[in-house]
Amino acid sequence: MNNIIEDITGIIQMGTPLDAIAEPTYAVMSVTGQTKATGDKPEWSAEGKGMAFGSVVHRTIEMLGKGLPESEIEDTVRFIADEEGMVADLISEATRVIRSVMASELWQRSLRARRRLFEVPLMIRMNTDEVSVSSDAESAASEVAAALEGTGSNKYAYVRGVIDFLFEEEDGWVIVDFKTDSVTEEKLQPFTDFYRPQVQAYAWEWEQAFGFKVKEVGLYFIQLGVWAT
Structure with missing residues (x-):
């Protein structure tokens, strides 16, 4: 205890500002948050079904990918809907779009893949010197720069996110982000540009x-049944 007191006393005597000691040395951000903060926002439909609907669909798809029998989709949707607070009127629609994902060419393609992963969390430490600003990495780089701006001693940031679905084919990985937005075909491009x-x-x-090779990335708009790369 005496050593701790002596260390603190030494810091104060050396004139180190206490606010500098308390200043964070890193920033934490999300890939999703950065996208929504910096992208050109499309016009969302007033008929959107809400976050609970999206959570129910995502969680059920994850469970199907991990072995849930298709015969149990509706019961699972009802159970998760109760947990997520989704209105009962949307259960049939959630079940419909989930079944449409199972029947899609993308899902069938994934069944032939070497490996399939669902809801993979990422927490990557990055700094501005390590980020290569290419067209594919520009979003991640801009997020780090924005987080570090004006933060004094911050030299790096933790970028967190969750990959909805990815599978490995012979020549590389395919990364899929499921979107449950109410999108029409006419407005598909602005949403694709926003989320890409x-x-x-x-x-x-x-x-x-x-160190894994990524061969393809894209957005699967569930309600349209469209794979946009």
Whole structure:
């Protein structure tokens, strides 16, 4: 205890400002948050079904990928809907779109893959010197720069995110971000442009941090059944 007191006393005597000691040395951010903060926002539909709907769909797809029988989809949707606070009126729609994902060419393609992973969390330490600003990594780099701006001694940041779905084919990984937005075909491009930096940042991290080759990245708009790369 005496040693601790002596150390603190020494710091004060050396004139080290206490606010500098308390200043954080890193920043924490999310890939999703950065995308929503910096992208050109598309016009969302007033018919959107809300965050609970998206959570129910994502969680059920994850469970299916990990072995849930398709015969149990509706019961699982009902159970998760109760947990997430989704209105009962949307259960049939959530079940419908989940079944459409199971029948999609993308899902069938993944069944032939070497490996499939779901809801993979990422927490990558990055700094401005390590970020290579290419078209695929530009979003991640800009997020780090924005987080570090004006933060004094901050030299690096933890970027966190979750990859919805990825699978490995013979020549590399395919990274998929599921989107449950109510999107029409006419407005698909603005939504694709808005979300693309997010999935590209995931791909950059998957390659740079883990050394895996990414061959394809894209957004699967569930309600349209469209795979946009």
